[in-house]
Amino acid sequence: MDKKLTILGIETSCDETALALVEASGPFRQDKNETKKNSPIFKVLKNIIASQIKIHKKYGGVVPGLAKREHQKNLIPTLQKVLKLSSSKFQVSSFKLQAIDNILHRYPELLKNFKIKIATRDKPLIDLIAVTHGPGLEPALWVGVNFARALSVLWDIPIIGIDHMEGHVAVNLLNTDYSPIKFPAIALAVSGGHTQLILVKNWMEYELLGETLDDAAGEAFDKVARMLKLPFPGGPHIEKLGKKGDPRKFDLPRPMEKSGDYNFSFSGLKTAVRYTLEKLNKKEIQTQKADMAASFQQAIVDVLISKTIKAAKEYNTKTIMLAGGVAANQKLKKELQEEIKRELPDAQYLVPQIKLATDNGVMIAIAGYLRYQNGYVSDWKVLEANSNKLITEN
Numbered sequence: 001m002d003k004k005l006t007i008l009g010i011e012t013s014c015d016e017t018a019l020a021l022v023e024a025s026g027p028f029r030q031d032k033n034e035t036k037k038n039s040p041i042f043k044v045l046k047n048i049i050a051s052q053i054k055i056h057k058k059y060g061g062v063v064p065g066l067a068k069r070e071h072q073k074n075l076i077p078t079l080q081k082v083l084k085l086s087s088s089k090f091q092v093s094s095f096k097l098q099a100i101d102n103i104l105h106r107y108p109e110l111l112k113n114f115k116i117k118i119a120t121r122d123k124p125l126i127d128l129i130a131v132t133h134g135p136g137l138e139p140a141l142w143v144g145v146n147f148a149r150a151l152s153v154l155w156d157i158p159i160i161g162i163d164h165m166e167g168h169v170a171v172n173l174l175n176t177d178y179s180p181i182k183f184p185a186i187a188l189a190v191s192g193g194h195t196q197l198i199l200v201k202n203w204m205e206y207e208l209l210g211e212t213l214d215d216a217a218g219e220a221f222d223k224v225a226r227m228l229k230l231p232f233p234g235g236p237h238i239e240k241l242g243k244k245g246d247p248r249k250f251d252l253p254r255p256m257e258k259s260g261d262y263n264f265s266f267s268g269l270k271t272a273v274r275y276t277l278e279k280l281n282k283k284e285i286q287t288q289k290a291d292m293a294a295s296f297q298q299a300i301v302d303v304l305i306s307k308t309i310k311a312a313k314e315y316n317t318k319t320i321m322l323a324g325g326v327a328a329n330q331k332l333k334k335e336l337q338e339e340i341k342r343e344l345p346d347a348q349y350l351v352p353q354i355k356l357a358t359d360n361g362v363m364i365a366i367a368g369y370l371r372y373q374n375g376y377v378s379d380w381k382v383l384e385a386n387s388n389k390l391i392t393e394n
């Protein structure tokens with residue numbers, strides 16, 4: 001058994017300030033001779049999410065500047081919930097304080113609190129910091145990245161930048177009972193920003209088979225929810241309302257279902273919903289709202305499933321994984337499972353735990369372990385270069 005590592009995962013790419021502490025051990029990659037299986041073991045010690053939904057709700061979507069402001073406010077209190085930090089007798093060197101000033105000077109409030117509430121505390125037992133460095137809303141992302149960099153300097157521990165979507169995929173490892181994932185695998189990654197079909201040949205060996213040409217699946221859920229006057233984020237509300245509706249009531253398009261490739265397009269579906277609603281009077285909208293939610297959800301789910309199954313067959317994949325916020329959708333999970341049973345009965349099927357489907361720090365810590373175990377320890381310079389560049393642009 002490899003040495004246990006304790007990893008702090010930090011995720012601020014969108015509207016959640018999400019931090020987690022995960023203990024990890026065991027190998028995390030199948031080597032060429034298959035002697036070393038990918039069967040890591042994870043224990044989630046803490047998983048804290050400070051959600052900004054209430055703030056963005058009134059705008060019907062995430063406002064990047066507000067997200068940045070809220071992350072600055074929430075990072076330290078969230079870290080304090082994740083870690084027990086006790087007072088230190090030691091003084092931090094002026095050299096380190098200068099470095100921290102340089103990293104956080106664009107966030108004066110965060111810097112001030114960092115010096116008072118974090119830099120005066122003992123170094124916690126953490127071996128590694130993993131932080132989302134993209135893709136996402138840049139002003140939001142870089143608060144998290146720079147906070148992670150400041151912690152890394154303060155505590156002298158390595159830092160790894162993580163791709164948000166890799167995190168979403170990797171969190172499926174918590175559901176494997178620690179048996180190795182069989183490759184190749186197909187991952188359907190569906191979130192508010194992305195819709196991707198990814199061929200996972202091994203961990204860290206990905207091939208993008210297709211993606212959305214316009215709206216992401218989650219974005220389509222959010223926009224249609226808005227048309228139906230449901231709160232943001234719309235996915236869970238459409239799902240809830242759709243349970244009371246008839247999914248066959250409205251004959252909506254299944255865009256690109258038969259396009260022959262693995263790309264998606266959801267803006268036509270969204271427009272079809274709008275046109276249909278425009279033809280209804282207020283009373284009809286009220287009585288048929290649940291039918292529309294159900295019909296729209298069915299159309300999206302049908303397209304996602306048919307392309308995933310097609311890709312899994314073409315690439316003879318042994319595993320099918322769902323990833324991203326839309327993977328919280330019960331209808332998608334259940335109908336994909338039924339289709340896999342019918343079409344690919346031998347395939348392993350993995351879905352993230354519902355509370356880990358949407359953004360969280362656990363997934364970033366897990367992907368951090370994956371990268372760390374495979375020699376990615378020196379992202380620091382890349383992060384530094386990128387963050388400096390992007391910060392000046394913001």
Ligand code: KG4
Nearest residue numbers: 191192193218233235325326328329358359
């Ligand atoms: O992964 P995520 O938390 O954030 C991004 O990386 O974008 O995904 C958020 C998206 C939102 O668009 C939200 O409406 C959608 O996931 N979502 C759902 C459900 N729960 C969240 N969509 C459909 N059904 C759900 N139950």
Ligand code: ZN
Nearest residue numbers: 191324325359
């Ligand atoms: Zn996400």
